[in-house]
Amino acid sequence: MDVFVTWLRATPASEWINSSTWIWPLCESLHFMGLSLLVGITGFFDLRLMGFFKRVSIGAVRDLMPFALVGFAVNAITGLVFLTGLPEQYANNPVWWYKVGFLMLAGLNALVYETRLSAKVLALEPGADPPTAVRLVGLVSLVSWFAVLYCGRMLAFIGDAF
Numbered sequence: 321m322d323v324f325v326t327w328l329r330a331t332p333a334s335e336w337i338n339s340s341t342w343i344w345p346l347c348e349s350l351h352f353m354g355l356s357l358l359v360g361i362t363g364f365f366d367l368r369l370m371g372f373f374k375r376v377s378i379g380a381v382r383d384l385m386p387f388a389l390v391g392f393a394v395n396a397i398t399g400l401v402f403l404t405g406l407p408e409q410y411a412n413n414p415v416w417w418y419k420v421g422f423l424m425l426a427g428l429n430a431l432v433y434e435t436r437l438s439a440k441v442l443a444l445e446p447g448a449d450p451p452t453a454v455r456l457v458g459l460v461s462l463v464s465w466f467a468v469l470y471c472g473r474m475l476a477f478i479g480d481a482f
């Protein structure tokens with residue numbers, strides 16, 4: 321890991337990110353907009369899976385998902401810019417690794433939903449109570465995205481890398 325971090329920090333991309341006065345604030349702003357899009361839409365979808373807002377059809381909420389994916393892509397790209405800029409600060413911070421863990425949990429949970437539950441859920445009538453497994457997937461998703469958000473915000477405050 322240390323070898324990789326040292327190599328990444330010496331790349332021209334890392335030098336460029338650190339020498340620029342605008343790239344870091346631009347990426348911070350985009351990261352914030354991306355997470356708002358992602359958490360706003362997935363959060364609504366998760367609450368719907370948990371049985372809230374039953375008058376709204378799940379299919380209609382799911383139609384918003386491409387916008388959530390755009391938010392995720394923006395965050396992945398800008399997050400990689402941060403990592404490339406200061407890899408040693410994040411690699412040595414346990415909160416960063418918690419963030420990665422919760423990102424993986426959220427991804428795995430979405431995979432379980434897509435492969436095992438999505439078809440059944442979309443067939444539910446508006447107003448019907450979602451099965452327990454569906455409510456659980458919604459809860460895990462909500463908690464894990466908020467944990468990603470919390471760990472991201474806490475990067476500067478917890479751990480001794482800063």
Ligand code: HEM
Binds near residue numbers: 351397398403468474
């Ligand atoms: C998908 C890959 C992602 C990567 C590689 C990534 C990486 C990072 C990094 C390295 C930082 C630190 C920036 C700094 O020091 O100022 C950061 C900040 C942050 N991230 Fe992410 N992130 C990702 C996705 C997300 C997602 C999905 C969320 C929310 C659900 C999120 C929420 C945050 C927050 C709230 C901050 C703090 C921003 C601030 O203090 O202004 N990140 N991210």
